[in-house]
Amino acid sequence: MQKQQLIDMGHRLRQRRTELGLTREKMAELADIGMGYYGQLEVGTSQMSLDTLIKLSRAMHLPMEYIVLGEGEPRGDASAVQDMLDRCSARELRLAEEVLKLFLMKQN
Structure with missing residues (x-):
């Protein structure tokens, strides 16, 4: 995955978290992932596994294709x-x- 794609995914995660009125810490807790790791995802410095994508999709109530590609927006x-x-x-x-x-x- 290219760096810009990771940054774009992170932007979509941050935007949704902000819409939900959640801190990074609370979002990581809801998705059952580490807060540091979640922070890395938001700034686009880390890739996520399929398991993490599913957890974030469920916790944020977002389609996976929206998180990854920006398509299928809620x-x-x-x-x-x-x-x-x-x-x-x-x-x-x-x-x-x-x-x-x-x-x-x-x-x-």
């Missing part, structure tokens, strides 16, 4: 929410439902 409509929910475990779905209920009650 949509901003309700189907993007459905995509995220489709990747959740039963426990995560229950938690998401509770958070959504609280959010909607606050809006009223």
Whole structure:
């Protein structure tokens, strides 16, 4: 993989992490990878394994092809929410439902 491709991937990771309002430390924890390694991925000084790509894709709710190629960017409509929910475990779905209920009650 070329250096510029690593930098571009790192930029997409950093952009998504920022959108999610997470620190590098929290993102690494959610993806179950080392914080130093995650930092290297963000600045484009390290390559990731397929296992790490899968972990980041799940933790960030991003398609793998978006992380690697910048293609298949997540949509901003309700189907993007459905995509995220489709990747959740039963426990995560229950938690998401509770958070959504609280959010909607606050809006009223």
